[in-house]
Amino acid sequence: MKIYNPQVILFVTDVARAARFYAALGFTEEFRATGAGTAPVKIEMALDGFELGLALPGPAAEAHGLTPVIAGHRACLTLWTDDVAAAYAAALDAGAKDLQGPHPFLDGRLRVAFVEDFDGHPIQLVEREPTSGRS
Template identity: 40%
Template sequence: MEFRTPQINLYVENLEVSKQFYEKLGFKLSFTAEIEGKEVHHELLLDGFNLGIATKDSLKEVHGVTPGKNAGCEIVLWTDDTDLAIQYLVENGATLVSEPHDFLDNKLRSAWVQDPDGNPIQIVCKRKEQ
């Protein structure tokens, strides 16, 4: 037995709003699943990482599973400028959770936002040598 091709699925209230949000981050739509003519799942690709988004209703209706409320994971996106990226994300529907700040002896700069469904996203960059 072999495991392969990992991805994360997020369960969302509004599939179209979430798809548009992640496309603004540079994700490209690679797959859409429809049930009875209704889109219920998208897969979006960014730099080799596959992110699935699916409606909470479809998870329950199709699979009999109720999505949990666990906030014990996050999506991490590396960038060249955390402050600029956070400004862009907030202007495009993200909710600011943590202002940009330096850590690890000022080697990294990081901040957190939430997507439209409250899923945490960490934005981080390596600090330029000063």
């Protein structure tokens, strides 16, 4: 048995809007499924080998018998970057809600910021601080 290509699926209220938001952060669309109409019910996106699915909760519940939780901070997506301030600004420009601006973390070894996507999923943006000059 082989397990491969892990993917996280976030339940969202508007798949196309969520896909536009994540595209603004560098994700590219890999797959799209539509329901009875032309609106997508699921879009799969990728960034640097990571797979992210964006899906409507209703079709997932109907097709698979799931009970999607669609409120609160159900998961936190972490995105590493070489410039947390620029990534934070790009996320806000793409429509993210500000949770916490860039700040030092772990005794200054990292800089992190938090935003929230349109569906309330927190996104942690993380940058490793240069270690030069530190003992």
